[in-house]
Amino acid sequence: AQSVTQPDIHITVSEGASLELRCNYSYGATPYLFWYVQSPGQGLQLLLKYFSGDTLVQGIKGFEAEFKRSQSSFNLRKPSVHWSDAAEYFCAVPNFGNEKLTFGTGTRLTIIP
Amino acid sequence: NAGVTQTPKFQVLKTGQSMTLQCAQDMNHEYMSWYRQDPGMGLRLIHYSVGAGITDQGEVPNGYNVSRSTTEDFPLRLLSAAPSQTSVYFCASSYGGGLAGVDEQFFGPGTRLTVL
Numbered sequence: 259a260q261s262v263t264q265p266d267i268h269i270t271v272s273e274g275a276s277l278e279l280r281c282n283y284s285y286g287a288t289p290y291l292f293w294y295v296q297s298p299g300q301g302l303q304l305l306l307k308y309f310s311g312d313t314l315v316q317g318i319k320g321f322e323a324e325f326k327r328s329q330s331s332f333n334l335r336k337p338s339v340h341w342s343d344a345a346e347y348f349c350a351v352p353n354f355g356n357e358k359l360t361f362g363t364g365t366r367l368t369i370i371p
Numbered sequence: 372n373a374g375v376t377q378t379p380k381f382q383v384l385k386t387g388q389s390m391t392l393q394c395a396q397d398m399n400h401e402y403m404s405w406y407r408q409d410p411g412m413g414l415r416l417i418h419y420s421v422g423a424g425i426t427d428q429g430e431v432p433n434g435y436n437v438s439r440s441t442t443e444d445f446p447l448r449l450l451s452a453a454p455s456q457t458s459v460y461f462c463a464s465s466y467g468g469g470l471a472g473v474d475e476q477f478f479g480p481g482t483r484l485t486v487l
Contacts, residue, residue: 267411290473294476299480299481300480300481301375301461301463301478301479301480301481302414302461302463302476302478303478304475304476307475309473348413348414352473357419357421357427358404358416358419358429359416359476360416361406361413361414361415362413363411363412363413364413
């Protein structure tokens, strides 16, 4: 089964600083990959997804992610974070013939003034 | 469109009690699923459905039942609640029936359940 690993449980970033959240996947072929965001007290919302083609994917809220096959990574980036970006971020990959979505354990992002 | 709605938002149960968590969507999505979210474990799939009348187990199905009699509704039943079922439960839906893993998932706001 495919899986994703998010090595950082919690990250703190100053407002206006750049952000990179790590996601590593375990699968030989090119996977489909997703990033979701969960704001406090809310359900999850899709930020962006990668299926194939251009390895740099643009998403909502100014986020982007880059697929790197050589590193088995799909890291999420934002050049300048805002206080409203404080949330939990989940990387995800399909499984079992694409009938199921498997999530990573999440990275909680705290923004400090 | 209301999207995905869940009721109740909060619930406290005693061990051994039963209850049903409600989930409804008004987007005519074929695929619906239930996840539980626990600290440090991300979201784990409980049950899912690829269309009315069709359900299947996810990673952590024990202690939960589901049915899908209509496209819109996908209730989750706890038959005999246990403290290990204390969690936040999310319902999600997506357009594709057989390709749920590649469609955008739309999530409800969640139900916070405590079992004493």
